[in-house]
């Protein structure tokens with residue numbers, strides 16, 4: 084079995100790093116520097132023509148998009164470990180949250196990052212594909228993005244009312260969604276209105292694989 088992981092620190096690839104750490108799957112890491120333009124080099128564009136990390140190559144097949152990678156790794160390595168549901172309606176629920184977090188939540192978060200009036204780290208850095216020049220960042224669009232994020236957080240908070248983790252017991256859904264929520268919180272979103280989310284984030288952070296990575 085061969086598994087290659089294309090990674091960059093402080094990027095969406097950290098979610099895949101957490102998933103691989105939870106699963107304990109052997110893999111080779113190829114670290115890229117986005118700011119130096121590694122993701123734009125022809126050899127990486129052959130792996131991911133979108134010029135983005137994460138990407139994995141499993142036994143010669145390339146998979147990109149973090150949601151697809153989490154679902155794939157979960158299906159292949161996570162079912163026996165009880166970190167991903169077997170083929171059942173629960174599997175559908177897992178897919179629902181993972182796709183939602185990338186398509187709806189991260190989309191709103193991405194708008195927020197790109198339009199933030201404060202030029203800062205991450206996606207707003209010059210040279211990033213997502214960088215928007217300061218004169219093109221509109222306050223009203225930023226506020227709309229923030230409202231969309233808060234609406235998503237309310238949906239997550241309500242879902243967490245029922246149970247401690249997203250699917251009841253801890254699963255790769257929590258690993259994945261907490262990564263996106265953590266990135267959005269790093270932009271200074273106030274979580275005090277969302278006590279269930281705060282407690283969920285803290286429980287996720289106590290997972291040995293995630294706690295080890297934070298040290």
Ligand SMILES: N[C@@H](CCC(=O)N[C@@H](CS)C(=O)NCC(=O)O)C(=O)O
Pocket residue numbers: 093094095096117122134135136137147148149150185210211212213
């Ligand atoms: N939808 C993609 C997003 C991946 C993405 O945006 N990656 C960023 C880092 S967070 C990237 O590689 N950016 C390269 C660049 O900005 O040049 C996924 O979930 O995998």
